[in-house]
Amino acid sequence: MHALALPLFDPGAGQGVRQFAELGLALLLSTLIGAERATKQKSAGLRTHTLVGVGSALFMEVSQHGFNGVLGLDNVSFDPSRVAAQVVSGIGFIGGGLIFVRRDAVRGLTTAATVWLTCAIGMACGGGLPLLAIGVTLVHFVVAQGYPWVTRRIPAIATAEQTRLHLAYRVGTSVLTRILEHTTTEGFQVLQVRVDRPDRKTPPDSGHRRDEDDTVSAGTVFVQLDIEGTASVHRLVAELSEFDDVLSVSSIKDEIAD
Incomplete structure (x- = not known):
C-alpha cells in the first residue's frame, strides 16, 4: 500500500x-x-x-x-x-x-x-x-x-460613464426641474428619474416612481437620478449642491461599458 x-x-x-x-x-x-x-x-x-x-x-x-x-x-x-x-x-x-x-x-x-x-x-x-x-x-x-x-x-477618447445621483430637497419647491435642466445643459443625458417620499411609506429603493406634483405633507423629497455623459460629475455635483432648497447631493459612478 x-x-x-x-x-x-x-x-x-x-x-x-x-x-x-x-x-x-x-x-x-x-x-x-x-x-x-x-x-x-x-x-x-x-x-x-x-x-x-x-x-x-x-x-x-x-x-x-x-x-x-x-x-x-x-x-x-x-x-x-x-x-x-x-x-x-x-x-x-x-x-x-x-x-x-x-x-x-x-x-x-x-x-x-x-x-x-x-x-x-x-x-x-x-x-x-x-x-x-x-x-x-x-x-x-x-x-x-x-x-x-x-x-x-483626453476628451476625444473619453468613455461615456453612467452615474447615479442621490439628491434630497425640500417638498414644495420646483428645484427638480432646474436640476434636470442644468444637468442636460452640462452635457449629460438623463436616463431615469425616480422620486421617493418617505412620508408616503414607500422605501427609497422600492422601484415605485412618483411625479413631483403629488400632494404631500411638508418634508424631504429624495431623488435618484441616472445620467450618462463624459463631462465632470464632480463639478456637476458641486454646482447642484449650491442650488437653493437642495439639502444634499452625492454620486455613484460606474463605467457603462463595464
Missing part, C-alpha cells in the same frame, strides 16, 4: 513541487485581480476570479501531465493543446453571463474581459510560463487603473 502511494507524489507524474508552485502562482495572481475588481464592487469579484484562475491552471496541468500513463501505449496519440482550446471556449459561458444590455447601454464587458484575462493568466501559470503570467497581471493593473486616468484627460 505504501508502494502504491509513492507514485502519486512523483514529480514525473505531474504532481510535484513545480506543479504546486504553478497552482500557487495562479492563486496569487488571480486573487490580486479579483481583489481589484472587488474594490470596485463588480459582479465578478474576488472569489470568481480566483476560482477561474486556479481552475484554468489546473486544466493546463491536466492537459500536460494527466495522460502520461497512456502516452506510451501503442496506437495512442494525444494533442495537449485540445484541453487548452476547450478551456478558452468554456470560459465564454461565464463571460457571457456577465454581459447584459439596459436601455441600449451594454454593461459587464470589462468584467467579462477581465475574467477571460484571468483564465489566460491561470493557463500560463499551469503551462509553465510564470513570467508571462506575471507580466500580463501587471498589464491588467495598468489598464484598469491607468487608462481611466488617461481617458479623463
